[in-house]
Structure formats: C-alpha cells, structure tokens
Amino acid sequence: MRRLFGSVRSRATLAATLVVAVALVAAGAAVLLSLRSNLIDQAGNDAERTAQNVVAQLVAGKPYDQLDIDDDSPVQVVDANGRLVAATEDLERISGTGTDAVQPQPQPRKGDTGGSGNTAGSGGQDADDDADDGKADASDDDTAQDAGEIGEVSALTDGSATIDGDTADYRFAAVPVETDDRGTLTVHAGGSLEAEQSAVNSALTVMLIGFPLLLGVVAAVTWLVTRRALRPVEGIRREMAAITASEDLARRVPEPDTHDEVARLARTTNETLAALETSVERQRRFVADASHELRSPIASLRTQLEVGVAHPELLDVPGAVEDTVRLQRLAADLLLLARLDAGEGxxxxxxxxxxxxxxxxxxxxxxxxxxxxxxxxxxxxxxxxxxxxxxxxxxxxxxxxxxxxxxxxxxxxxxxxxxxxxxxxxxxxxxxxxxxxxxxxxxxxxxxxxxxxxxxxxxxxxxxxxxxxxxxxxxxxxxxxxxxxxx
Structure with missing residues (x-):
C-alpha cells in the first residue's frame, strides 16, 4: 500500500478523485435538498388549494354531507370544539392534523327534525329554501363575504393518511373559516408527497449509480494525464541514475520540447551537471597542478639534504631555506584556497x-x-x-x-x-x-x-x-x- 501511494501519479489521482467526490456529494446533496424543498412546497400548495375549495363551499353554506371533496385527498373539517364534522369518504386513518378522527360527528342544530346533520338552516321548507339560495349565491363574492370570513393558512404539517386501503404521506394545510351559523371551522387538507418521494428516490438512485462511474472516469483520466505529464521526469530520473552509476558528468538529461515546469527542471538539471562537471574538472586540475608545484621544491629540498648528509661541506643552507619558504607559502596558498572553496565567510x-x-x-x-x-x-x-x-x-x-x-x-x-x-x-x-x-x-x-x-x-x-x-x-x-x- 505504501509503495502504491508513494508515487506522485498515485497521490495526484487519489487527490483529484477525492476532490471530485467531495464536490459531487456536496452538489448532489444540494440538488436533493432543493428538489425535495420544491416538491414539498408544491404539495403544500396543492393542500392549500384543496382546503380553500372546501372552505369556499362552507362559506357558501353548503351542508357537510354535500361537500364536494376529492376522494383521493384526505380532508377533515373540524368545529370549534375539535369535533370532526366532515371528512373524505373512505378515510380510514390520518395523522399530522391534530385529530385522528375519521368518522364525522356533526352536531344537529336547533329545530332540525331530520337529524341528518344538515346545517343549512331551521324550520323545514324555509330552511331548504335558504340553503338553495345559499348555493345559488355561492359564486357571488359579496354574498360569500357576508356568509363568513375565510382565514389564512394557519399551519403546514407533515403526516400520513390511509384512504380505501392505500397509505401515503401528505403535506397538510390547515385553513380556518368563520361562519355565521356554524361558528369557527378548520379545514385540514392534504397534498400528496408521493411525487416528492419518487423524484428524490429516482435522483438518489441516479447519483448512486452515476457518481461512482464518474469518479472512475476522473481517476482514469487523471492517471493517464499524470502519467503522460510525468513521463519526461522518469526519463530524467533514469538518465541521472545512469550518470551516477557511470560517473560521467559529460552526459546530460533529455530536455522536453515544452515550456512547463518539467522542461525547466531538465534545463536546471543540465545546468547543475555542467557546473558540477566544471567544478570537478577544476578540482582535478587543481590537484594535478598542486602536486606538480609541490614536487619541485620538495625534490630540490630532498636533493640538498641528501647532498648535505653525504658531503656536509657542500650543503646549500640558503637554498634549502629558500625552498622551504617556497614550500611553506605554497602550502599556505593551497590551504587558503581550500577554505575559500569550502565557503569560509x-x-x-x-x-x-x-x-x-x-x-x-x-x-x-x-x-x-x-x-x-x-x-x-x-x-x-x-x-x-x-x-x-x-x-x-x-x-x-x-x-x-x-x-x-x-x-x-x-x-x-x-x-x-x-x-x-x-x-x-x-x-x-x-x-x-x-x-x-x-x-x-x-x-x-x-x-x-x-x-x-x-x-x-x-x-x-x-x-x-x-x-x-x-x-x-x-x-x-x-x-x-x-x-x-x-x-
């Protein structure tokens, strides 16, 4: 594992893949959240329209049992005492609206002998006539305004409902309405979240399948591009290894015909090799010349000493001293040059x-x-x-x-x-x-x-x-x- 991620190419590929993965996850999360928020808002708008439709009928004085309610949407009408007075037909279960009642229990009004929950009015035929008049005038805005006052949406909640055996999640809107003859009523209507859940699940499925494929493409492309970009570097490394093994400083690394960092590295490497070759050659000449210069005074001094040992009367003391002084000066010069070459400040x-x-x-x-x-x-x-x-x-x-x-x-x-x-x-x-x-x-x-x-x-x-x-x-x-x- 260490060897696998020890190369620049592997680390570059891993880094690029991780960066793209983080970007994709962040972008995907943002898309899912935005999609879910928009669809939930749409469900809330649907619930509000359904509730406003029922409210309009209640304002018009329509009896509870004659309300036109969509059988596919859960609707509850609750009076001021919290009693369910109207609901969607075949509603079996509901949650998230504040009351889980599904069977309407309307309160009979005074004088209503039918006991049918009809709240159109009291007193027999006159009451029916009044109800008919109310229905006839339901489309008139002024008459509707006189019959009751419609409130704004008081709450948006999430819940679920079961209609005719089908259970689903909904976004519920609660709309209050003030009526003259039935008091304050609250209509709870639900907008289906099935579209939101389906869209989010579909998008998530696409992301779970597409993201790994995209990451694989990114990793492969990065690997190939990095390999191509680093190929000259490998050539430089091989040549430097060969130069080190052969100790031939006259060789040079190949220079790519580009203007990027690798080309500049190759040129700098060749400049370094040229400077090193010059320095080594200079040192070789220095050693050779120093040996040559040292040989003469040493040989002269040795000759004079040998002659002095064999024939003391022939010993040239001044000459020996002069050769010794020359040798001392030369050694001092060589020592100073060595210190300068070593970087002495x-x-x-x-x-x-x-x-x-x-x-x-x-x-x-x-x-x-x-x-x-x-x-x-x-x-x-x-x-x-x-x-x-x-x-x-x-x-x-x-x-x-x-x-x-x-x-x-x-x-x-x-x-x-x-x-x-x-x-x-x-x-x-x-x-x-x-x-x-x-x-x-x-x-x-x-x-x-x-x-x-x-x-x-x-x-x-x-x-x-x-x-x-x-x-x-x-x-x-x-x-x-x-x-x-x-x-």
Whole structure:
C-alpha cells in the first residue's frame, strides 16, 4: 500500500478523485435538498388549494354531507370544539392534523327534525329554501363575504393518511373559516408527497449509480494525464541514475520540447551537471597542478639534504631555506584556497583598507602609496593577502616603480595597484585569474611563483562582495583595481 501511494501519479489521482467526490456529494446533496424543498412546497400548495375549495363551499353554506371533496385527498373539517364534522369518504386513518378522527360527528342544530346533520338552516321548507339560495349565491363574492370570513393558512404539517386501503404521506394545510351559523371551522387538507418521494428516490438512485462511474472516469483520466505529464521526469530520473552509476558528468538529461515546469527542471538539471562537471574538472586540475608545484621544491629540498648528509661541506643552507619558504607559502596558498572553496565567510570586522595598503607597502622598494581612510567589513588577514599578492605581482612585472592608491567612489572603497611594466594583453585579462596560470614571460618558478596569487585575490574579493579587475595603467603597464563595499 505504501509503495502504491508513494508515487506522485498515485497521490495526484487519489487527490483529484477525492476532490471530485467531495464536490459531487456536496452538489448532489444540494440538488436533493432543493428538489425535495420544491416538491414539498408544491404539495403544500396543492393542500392549500384543496382546503380553500372546501372552505369556499362552507362559506357558501353548503351542508357537510354535500361537500364536494376529492376522494383521493384526505380532508377533515373540524368545529370549534375539535369535533370532526366532515371528512373524505373512505378515510380510514390520518395523522399530522391534530385529530385522528375519521368518522364525522356533526352536531344537529336547533329545530332540525331530520337529524341528518344538515346545517343549512331551521324550520323545514324555509330552511331548504335558504340553503338553495345559499348555493345559488355561492359564486357571488359579496354574498360569500357576508356568509363568513375565510382565514389564512394557519399551519403546514407533515403526516400520513390511509384512504380505501392505500397509505401515503401528505403535506397538510390547515385553513380556518368563520361562519355565521356554524361558528369557527378548520379545514385540514392534504397534498400528496408521493411525487416528492419518487423524484428524490429516482435522483438518489441516479447519483448512486452515476457518481461512482464518474469518479472512475476522473481517476482514469487523471492517471493517464499524470502519467503522460510525468513521463519526461522518469526519463530524467533514469538518465541521472545512469550518470551516477557511470560517473560521467559529460552526459546530460533529455530536455522536453515544452515550456512547463518539467522542461525547466531538465534545463536546471543540465545546468547543475555542467557546473558540477566544471567544478570537478577544476578540482582535478587543481590537484594535478598542486602536486606538480609541490614536487619541485620538495625534490630540490630532498636533493640538498641528501647532498648535505653525504658531503656536509657542500650543503646549500640558503637554498634549502629558500625552498622551504617556497614550500611553506605554497602550502599556505593551497590551504587558503581550500577554505575559500569550502565557503569560509569573510567575517564582519571593520578594516581600514588604506591602513592595510600602507602596511603591505612598508619595506618594499620603489612603491609609492597614497591612501585615504576607507573602511570595509571583512577579514583583515584575507584583505592583507589580497593587497600583498597584488604588490608582489606588480613588483614582479614593473620596470622601475609601483603605485598604490586607496580612496572612495560613492559607496565603494577602491584600491588600485599600478606598475610601469608591459601590462596584460586584453586576451589574457581573465585567464590570469585562473589557478596555476602564469603568462609566458613569468613561467619560471623562481620569479613567477605558482600562479595562485591573483586567483586567491579574486576569490577573496568575491567573498567580500567586491570585484577585482585589470586594465591598462594611464602611464603604461597594468592597473589592478579592487572594489569593495564600504562598511
């Protein structure tokens, strides 16, 4: 199970299916509730019309036993005392109307010798004539208004009724009516809820069948679309696995011919591989060059020591000391480069670049210094190494003089070291900052060093948020310009 849902495709399919399922359930519930509410309202309207029809007959003075009542709808007429005086024929059971009586029990009026429940009036033929007159005038609004007062629907309730053996649910409406001769009556009439129940059940059945099918379609489509979208990712993964196994950083992952996130991922991956390849190649060259540079002073020192052991009188002590110093400087340069490559920060101490320039120029021949106060934030030791390396390089290539100047340029501290030598060709102005690079005129190790000074200076400048560039000096030669942000 964990493996099944461990892929992006599985999780995307599950998430999409769950979201659609929640949306369908919410929409289905809303549709069912709206449908049920509308149909219940319709049943209530039907019940109200049926009740108003009976009320109109009562207002017109129609006798209880002559009321025109639909045999398919449950109707009850209740007097002020709660007695059932008229009801639907074949009504066997009823609930939800406040009274469960189904057999009418009309009250005879005074002088009514027939005892038939006829409430059309009292006194024989005159009463019949009055009833006939009432029926004849039932359609006249003014006469009906005089005969009684019809009230509004007082209540809508749900219940059930059994008519001629058929039991069903109904929406009941209660309509009161005030009559002159029979007092206050209440008509309870029911509207069938069968249509509501049938429609809701049909809609629910359709949803129970259709929703799973729709969810299955959604899941299948999401699975296929996600599979197609992630196919390039699988290609990238396979290629990266092959690169890892072969350790061949020259290989690249396939880039889809699209403009989406996967294509950008592939391009970024290839850029990372290119940077990694460059870094690894740089490290390989660094190790090879460092081994080569270390071999010479070590071999020279060993030779001198072996000669000194065999022939003490021939031991070249100054030469041995010089080789030892060269070896010590080279080891210090390699150690500093290793720390820079490891991401060593420059620190945040305030350093006066002018004071550093004056200190590094002190004791050197033919070096002129013009330095103002320019404080920067960083490592004093590293900045001293930068200016020291620049002065060493300038003295190595100068004919007569070297000048150092420190000042401000806006938000920058600028240190410039210029010599009056031959300068640096434009084609070599970036190459000289590479590690172990020495130009042709400085290839000898005794004079040219190991080719790490300018590389260290640029790396330190970059770590301090600055730049180190070279251009032609105004009086000829090379001018190295160090720019660092002011503290």
């Amino acid at each position: 420059p620190g945040d101490k305030r350093v006066d670049l002018g004071e550093v320039a004056r200190r590094e120029a002190r004791g050197r021949e033919n070096v002129a210094v013009e330095a103002d106060v320019a404080e920067v934030a960083g490592s004093r030791g590293q900045l001293e190494r930068v200016l020291g390396n620049l002065l060493d390089n300038a003295q190595r290539h100068a004919r007569d003089a070297v000048t150092v100047s420190v000042g401000r340029d806006g938000d920058w501290a600028v240190a410039a070291v210029a010599d009056d030598g031959d300068g640096v060709a434009e084609a070599d102005r970036e190459r000289i900052f590479e590690r172990f690079v020495r130009l042709d005129e400085a290839r000898t190790r005794d004079d040219g060093g190991a080719g790490l000074g300018l590389a260290i200076a640029r790396d330190v400048a970059a770590r301090h948020g600055g730049t180190l560039t070279v251009r032609d000096a105004p009086a000829g030669g090379a001018l190295f310009e160090l720019r660092l942000p002011l503290a």
